[in-house]
Each structure stands twice: as C-alpha cells, then as structure tokens.
Amino acid sequence: MYFQWYPGHMTKAKRMMQENMKLVDLVIELVDARIPFSSRNPDIDELGRGKARVVLLNKSDLAEERWNDAWSRYFEEKGFLTVKVNSKKGSGMKAIQTVIGEACKEKIERDRKRGILNRPVRAMVVGIPNVGKSTFINALAGKACTKTGNKPGVTKGKQWIRLNRQVELLDTPGILWPKFEDQKVGLCLALIGSIKDEILNTEELAMELIQFMQEKYPGALEEKYHMEAADDSYEMLKGIAKSRHCLVRGNELDVEKAAALLLDDFRNGKLGRITLETCQNKDENERQLRGREDGEA
Numbered sequence: 668m669y670f671q672w673y674p675g676h677m678t679k680a681k682r683m684m685q686e687n688m689k690l691v692d693l694v695i696e697l698v699d700a701r702i703p704f705s706s707r708n709p710d711i712d713e714l715g716r717g718k719a720r721v722v723l724l725n726k727s728d729l730a731e732e733r734w735n736d737a738w739s740r741y742f743e744e745k746g747f748l749t750v751k752v753n754s755k756k757g758s759g760m761k762a763i764q765t766v767i768g769e770a771c772k773e774k775i776e777r778d779r780k781r782g783i784l785n786r787p788v789r790a791m792v793v794g795i796p797n798v799g800k801s802t803f804i805n806a807l808a809g810k811a812c813t814k815t816g817n818k819p820g821v822t823k824g825k826q827w828i829r830l831n832r833q834v835e836l837l838d839t840p841g842i843l844w845p846k847f848e849d850q851k852v853g854l855c856l857a858l859i860g861s862i863k864d865e866i867l868n869t870e871e872l873a874m875e876l877i878q879f880m881q882e883k884y885p886g887a888l889e890e891k892y893h894m895e896a897a898d899d900s901y902e903m904l905k906g907i908a909k910s911r912h913c914l915v916r917g918n919e920l921d922v923e924k925a926a927a928l929l930l931d932d933f934r935n936g937k938l939g940r941i942t943l944e945t946c947q948n949k950d951e952n953e954r955q956l957r958g959r960e961d962g963e964a
Contacts, residue, residue, distance in 0.1 A: 680840040684714055690789060691837060692774050693719040693767060697794035697803060700730035700751065702944045703738045705855035706795050708844055715793075719770040720747050725799045727751040728758070734942040741946045754803040763807055767834055787835045796841030797861045804828055804838055855943050860934050864927075873926035874900035876933060884941065891938055904929070 688694075694715035699706040703724060722742045727735050735751050742749045748766050752759030768775065771788045778786055794800050808830055826838040843861070847853040856862050857872055877900040880888050889896055894906040901922075907913075908925035915921045932938050 676840065677842045680842045681710060681714075684791070684793065684839055684842075687791065687837060687839075688714055688718070691718065691791045692771050692788050693721065693790040695721045695723060695767075695790050695792045695836075696747075697723045697725045697792065697798045697800050699795075699798050699859050699861075700724040700727040700735055700738070701859060701942055702855040703742075704944050704946070705852040706798055706859070706861070708793075708795055708842060710842070710844055711793055715791075719774070721766055721770050721790075722747040722749045723759075723763075723803065724749065724751045725754055725794075725803060728753040728756065729936045729940060731940050731942045734945055737946050752803065754799045754806045757806050760806055764834065785832055787829070787831075787833055789835045789837065791837045791839060793839055794841055795843055795856065795861050797859065798841060800838060800841065804836055807836075858930070858933065858943060860930075864930075869926045869930060870904065870923055873904055873929045876929060877903045879943065880938070880941075884939070887938060891932070 694711065696707070696711055696715075724730075724735055724738060739749045739751060748770050750759050750762050750766055752763075754760075767788055767790065774788070778784070792800050792804060808828060828836045828838060830836060841861070843856070847856075853862070854872075854875055857867055858876055877888065881896075881900075881903070886896075888894070888903065888907070892907050892910040894903075894910045897903045897906055904922050904925055905920050907929055908920040908922050911925060911928055913921040913924040913928065933941065
C-alpha cells in the first residue's frame with residue numbers, strides 16, 4: 668500500500684500556525700502513545716523554534732506502559748517536558764498546569780521582574796489529525812470548548828480557550844506533512860486513523876495489522892476472536908469474519924466488514940494495550956526525522 672494524504676486545508680492551517688506562533692509562549696505537542704515517533708510532524712520543531720516545549724503522550728492507556736515510560740525518557744533526553752495522558756478519561760490532567768508553569772518559569776520570572784503580574788501563559792496546542800487535541804483541551808478545561816470526533820479533520824480553524832487566569836490555549840487543526848518519505852510512517856498513521864479511511868484499502872490495512880500482531884503479540888487475535896491461527900493474514904481476516912458473523916448475501920464471508928471491525932477494535936483498545944512503535948533505535952529515529960524534514964524542503 669502507498670500512503671499519502673495532504674488536503675489543501677492543511678497548507679492553510681500551517682500558515683495560520685506560523686502567523687500565530689509569535690503570540691504564544693509555549694507549544695504543547697500531542698503525540699499518539701502507540702506511535703510517538705510517526706505521530707510527530709517534523710514541521711513543529713521548526714515552527715516552535717525558540718519556544719518552550721511540552722510533549723504529551725496521549726492515549727497512553729492504549730499503549731504498553733513499559734514503552735510509554737521508555738518514550739517519556741526518550742523525549743526528556745531531547746529536552747522536552749513530557750506527560751503521559753489519557754484525555755478521554757482525564758488521567759494526567761492534574762499534572763498539566765504544573766508542567767506548563769515549569770516550562771514557562773523563565774517567562775513568568777521575567778514578567779515578575781518587570782512588574783507584570785497575572786499575565787497568562789499562552790500555549791499553542793498542536794498535533795497531527797485525530798491525535799486528540801480537542802478532547803485534551805475539553806478535559807483540561809472541564810467543559811466542552813471544542814468539537815471532538817474519532818476521525819481526522821474535525822477542527823477546521825484556530826480557537827482561543829481561556830482555561831483560567833494563568834493559562835490560555837490556542838487550539839489548531841491537525842496537520843500532516845506533504846510527503847511521507849518512509850511508508851512505515853504512513854502505515855502507522857493509517858492504522859491509528861490519522862489518514863481518512865475513505866482513501867485507503869481497509870482490507871490491506873487490516874492485513875498489515877494482522878501481520879504485525881502475529882509477530883509482536885502472538886495469540887492476541889486468536890484469543891480476542893475465539894479462532895484458530897491461520898497461515899496468512901487473509902486467512903486470519905476470514906477467520907475474524909467468521910467469528911464475528913460478518914456475512915453478505917448467500918452466507919459469504921464479508922472480509923471488508925471484518926477489516927473495518929478489526930481496525931475499530933484496535934483503535935478503541937479492544938485488542939489490549941498495543942504499541943506499534945518502540946524507541947530502541949534512537950539513531951534511526953533521528954535519521955528518519957531528518958529525512959522527513961529534508962523531504963519538505
């Protein structure tokens with residue numbers, strides 16, 4: 668499969684972020700804990716140059732805890748303050764205000780010395796589509812400030828949200844980058860739902876997931892769907908269709924429906940805590956990120 672998705676509104680969104688970056692003190696970047704590397708837009712480092720930075724490992728409840736901890740250390744070694752969060756359930760939210768204060772302590776101290784009191788920290792919330800920015804903001808604010816949805820492209824424009832007297836947040840649309848130099852990155856983004864399913868072959872995508880699961884989490888699919896192991900991914904997909912009674916007229920197996928069901932189960936955590944991407948090879952990660960940046964030049 669070949670993965671690429673960069674609709675026109677993303678160019679406009681990137682330009683808007685560039686124009687508003689001068690208004691903020693802090694960049695809060697959400698990444699998906701299941702794919703912390705692939706869900707980082709390489710544009711953000713350039714756009715946020717010179718700003719205080721926080722990385723949030725969102726949807727951490729869907730990823731293995733040992734890899735959540737390893738990725739936290741990885742980002743902290745790069746100089747980012749890092750918090751594991753689950754925006755839907757609210758875990759990790761209590762730490763955010765403290766981390767924002769820590770990230771911006773120099774700015775707050777400068778204001779104090781100048782006699783400027785109670786000026787709020789202004790933070791831009793950024794990330795790829797469907798990483799959970801709006802859900803995070805709503806959870807942090809304790810109310811529905813922004814639209815949310817389990818699909819990419821819900822947030823269309825910028826929106827300022829005043830959390831309290833200390834912090835204001837700027838919500839931004841999710842943006843990808845124009846070209847995926849490494850198609851493994853595109854695969855990861857497709858699996859978590861950051862690329863529209865409508866432009867993908869969901870059967871092929873599901874078989875990629877099956878292949879990964881059989882290699883890294885053997886037995887998990889058999890246990891979940893009460894089925895026997897099969898020799899190849901397509902036979903496994905047929906087994907899922909049979910187990911879940913995905914049928915079309917004439918009692919034929921509906922593998923397309925089974926593929927959609929499998930992807931939904933993965934995205935919603937029903938297969939267990941799955942990490943698609945580990946940080947064992949840090950040098951390779953850095954090389955790939957440089958390649959992604961060079962690909963946009």
